[in-house]
Amino acid sequence: MDVPVVPPDEPVVVCPDCGHRQPFLRLPMFALTGPSGTGKSTVGRLLIRELADRVVVLEQDVLWTAGLRDPHNDFQLFRATWLRMVGMIHQSGRPVVLCGTVVPVQFEECPERALIGEIHYLALTCARDVMRDRLRARPAWREWDEPRINEMLEFNDWVQREAPTMTPPMRLLDTTNRQVEDTAKEVAAWVSAGLG
Numbered sequence: 665m666d667v668p669v670v671p672p673d674e675p676v677v678v679c680p681d682c683g684h685r686q687p688f689l690r691l692p693m694f695a696l697t698g699p700s701g702t703g704k705s706t707v708g709r710l711l712i713r714e715l716a717d718r719v720v721v722l723e724q725d726v727l728w729t730a731g732l733r734d735p736h737n738d739f740q741l742f743r744a745t746w747l748r749m750v751g752m753i754h755q756s757g758r759p760v761v762l763c764g765t766v767v768p769v770q771f772e773e774c775p776e777r778a779l780i781g782e783i784h785y786l787a788l789t790c791a792r793d794v795m796r797d798r799l800r801a802r803p804a805w806r807e808w809d810e811p812r813i814n815e816m817l818e819f820n821d822w823v824q825r826e827a828p829t830m831t832p833p834m835r836l837l838d839t840t841n842r843q844v845e846d847t848a849k850e851v852a853a854w855v856s857a858g859l860g
């Protein structure tokens with residue numbers, strides 16, 4: 665299915681085939697991102713309690729299925745599917761907090777990006793030794809062997825180094841010495857500020 669045409673300053677989408685115009689809300693989305701082992705999923709579960717009356721909180725990995733794991737173009741099918749899903753959830757009048765590893769370019773360059781209002785990015789990070797311990801402690805079925813852990817540590821370093829230069833920049837929150845409840849409260853405050 666083609667992406668509908670989205671006029672820049674109108675709350676509508678336009679069918680590229682027939683020109684039909686339909687009202688369409690483009691609300692903000694909040695991408696709670698960062699490397700594995702930094703607390704995204706755990707914080708996401710706590711955010712539901714904190715923000716349930718204002719936003720929809722979703723875990724990105726729920727759609728990490730065989731059909732969407734196509735590595736072509738940096739998993740663009742997976743990213744595009746999420747942008748379409750979020751765009752449709754926005755039609756209920758509720759913004760979305762999407763928890764899962766992503767960097768801005770992976771959403772910002774998708775044609776489906778036009779379906780969403782502003783996207784705010786907050787990356788959880790932590791110290792290398794803490795991340796290594798967290799990933800090693802995961803159950804065996806999660807398949808976190810040493811090469812995969814080292815790859816994630818390198819990604820963590822890259823995110824910390826490059827976040828301010830991304831378009832848009834990603835805000836960072838270090839979870840090394842924070843209780844998960846405190847992290848959730850800070851993330852909830854970040855979302856609330858973005859809602860205005």
